[in-house]
Amino acid sequence: MSAKRRVGVLISGRGSNLQALIDAAKAPDYPADLVLVISNVPGVQGLDRAEAAGIPTSTVNHRDFPSREAFEAALDEALGAAGVDLLCNAGFMRLLTEGFVSRWLDRHLNIHPSLLPAFKGLDTHARVLRSGARITGCTVHFVRAAMDDGPIVGQAAVPVLEGDTEEALAARVLAAEHRLYPHALRLVASGQVAVDGERVAGIPVRPDESNGADAPEGRGESALFSPPLRGNF
Ligand code: GRF
Helix, strand or coil, rough: CCCEEEEEEECCCCCHHHHHHHHHHCCCCCCCEEEEECCCCCHHHHHCCCHHHHCEEEEHHHHHCCHHHHHHHHHHHHHCCCCCCCCHHHCCCCCCCHHHHHHHHHHHHECCCCCCCCCCCCCCCHHHHHHHHCCCEEEEEEECCCCCCCEEEEEEECCCCCCCCCHHHHHHHHHHHHHHHHHHHHHHCCCCCHHHHHEEEEECHHHHCCCHCCCCCCHHHHHCCCCCCCCCC
């Protein structure tokens, strides 16, 4: 088996998606090791989760730097020192400059709680509810300089239910995020998919063969319209 990818994770808060990646990476056949977690916010729960898992952490507080570029240079330094070669944003709440994005081009993933390109940006679930959309979900994509933009690795669809509150919908989508992100990282880290002309190419997408088949029973299930994964996720 080829060497595992050395993954760094950027967080700003709770870190539940980070936890999903930590848990997935415990599997011996998982093609990625989490080697560094960086938070731009001191003292957040995600740092505790990383420490509990024995993963090195660093806090790089954007407020300590005079410019975005200086902040990002500090990120790059920490990532380089840890030998990170694949980067995952997991609830990381800073916009990154074109320079940083180009240095990590096609080696940098983000998760967003909507079916992109719909509902980019903040307050996603409130806007979904106001819109009357009946289906929402989450997306893992390669990072580009524009916010919540870039080639899509995978998506999970989640129903919007009658009477949903923002909190109820957010919780249902978050459960799908926790299934999607480890799956998407596995596909990228194993080289099963890659960016080709601003789209993700790999195994053709056939939803009837996708991992939706093992979705949990009930109303919160998600279908993963991603290239089918070989093995478990
Ligand atoms: C998730 O909904 C993620 O999609 C969004 O911010 C939230 C972060 O949650 N970008 P957590 O920190 O992973 O718990």
